[in-house]
Amino acid sequence: MTRTMEQTAPRTAPPSRLGGLWRRWRGLGIAAAVLAAFAALSAVRAFTGQNPLTDSGTVQATLAFAVPIAMAGLGGLWAERAGIVNIGLEGMMVFGTWFGAYAAWVTGDPWLGLAAGVLGGVFGGLIHALATVTFGVDHIVSGVAINILAVGAMRYLSILFFQEAPGGGASQSPQLPGFPRISLPFVADVLGPLQQQRIFLVSDLAGLVIGLTTGMSVITLLAILLVPASYLILWKTPFGLRLRSCGENPDAAESLGVPVYRYKYLAVLVSGGLAGLGGVFLAMVASNIYQEGQTNGRGYIGLAAMIFGNWRPGGLAMGAGLFGYTDALQVRGATAAVHALLLLIAIALVAAAVVQWLRGRRTAAVVALALAVVLGVWFAFTDTLPRELVTYSPHIATLLVMALATQRLRAPAAVGRQWRPRGGS
Incomplete structure (x- = not known):
């Protein structure tokens, strides 16, 4: 019986090997995401003609x-x-x-x-x-x-x-x-x-x-x-x-x-x-x-x-x-190119909605998809963006990224802590 249990028990890789596999797959995933983002940007450039x-x-x-x-x-x-x-x-x-x-x-x-x-x-x-x-x-x-x-x-x-x-x-x-x-x-x-x-x-x-x-x-x-x-x-x-x-x-x-x-x-x-x-x-x-x-x-x-x-x-x-x-886009005066980014953001939101749905986060998926539809409609029925919005696009991008990134962040545990040696010196 003991031998049978040993034979049927799942074999686990050593922790170091699992860590190496995780880092390798994580690195490949990041590289694939970067390539996919660049391909999407290229597709938007080809579709809109905004070189x-x-x-x-x-x-x-x-x-x-x-x-x-x-x-x-x-x-x-x-x-x-x-x-x-x-x-x-x-x-x-x-x-x-x-x-x-x-x-x-x-x-x-x-x-x-x-x-x-x-x-x-x-x-x-x-x-x-x-x-x-x-x-x-x-x-x-x-x-x-x-x-x-x-x-x-x-x-x-x-x-x-x-x-x-x-x-x-x-x-x-x-x-x-x-x-x-x-x-x-x-x-x-x-x-x-x-x-x-x-x-x-x-x-x-x-x-x-x-x-x-x-x-x-x-x-x-x-x-x-x-x-x-x-x-x-x-x-x-x-x-x-x-x-x-x-x-x-x-x-x-x-x-x-x-x-x-x-x-x-x-x-x-x-x-x-x-x-x-x-x-x-x-x-x-x-x-x-x-x-x-x-x-x-x-x-x-x-x-x-x-x-x-x-x-x-x-x-x-x-x-x-x-x-x-x-x-760079707003300083170069490429307001039409910044407008084309609406389509890119909409594509990114659709991809995010699919990922969230597969993870079982239905509410987040629906919200992302709704935002994608809004941006898609905005892009379809306008030719440019207000100059004020283009000027502050870097700051708006900062706020959006921070809002979307907060759920996966992990700061150093003792950051901001007022620390003194145990001896009190």
Whole structure:
């Protein structure tokens, strides 16, 4: 009898093997979802004739808008994985824009401007770490204070240093030197004609490749590489495991000998440096001048991208790309292309309704399908969108994504917690 039961009992794979299979299938599922989304976008482009949806210019503009959002979000990821909420990312980006612009203007060297901008963001991170880690100030209060301080202090410094400079003013710097740009040879020449033929999926892929390999700033390439680098550091090294343990259970981390204060400080300093890098990008890559209000809420949108990505670098990058894409369309003046996105969103909602129905969530499926019908009718009976709606489409996309993503989120367990060592020091 015992032998029969052993023979008929289901064999389970070792946990490590199951984990590996789960990660492999999960990665394939994400890749399939991304490919399906791109194919749907290509189909909408072919159906509506709105070529700006996938041309190389839109891809390049998307990168320009996504990079500062991604850097702010990556900064928030580092801080919150260590248990520190960093609402002050907006102010740290402001520090990065001003200090980067000032150093580049004084020295004429963009690389010194990059170093100064990153250090400016680190300075903002140091203030936040002192307030939250050492003195136990509420994380939100400290972050808001940094945002207010950064705007006022940089206005004062602009009046002090830029107002009398040729081409400068109380709210802007003179012209700044730029960073070199790189391109892969012959790519645009070979794929350019293919992009112009407007073949379904093929031309769209050509536009994507041209946009990613032509005229890319070296700072853009650096920012892209920082996303997988952060994943490798935080998830594949003992250092990253210790840092993340400070955001999950600092008491347990302390009991195992992890210097929790040191890791929290380091995480917030890195967070500020990444936000400062995003500020340098705005002042010296996206434009060639510092201007007051240049960040325009991108620190907050970066936090939204981080939450959308469930506190992981890959999801964060996709969120930043989504927000950057909607921003790129409206800035390029492609109002008809933004109108065509109504059809794309309707398709996405139909797919979501099918998934929810198969999972047994009937109410959610019906609501998603109803919204898809409304957007489909809106698209069918209109030719354009109100200008105000197009202008604020990135912020609307942020709100929609946050509303749809809240059900699957899992923040670090101890994020925002005021922590003190058990000894009380």
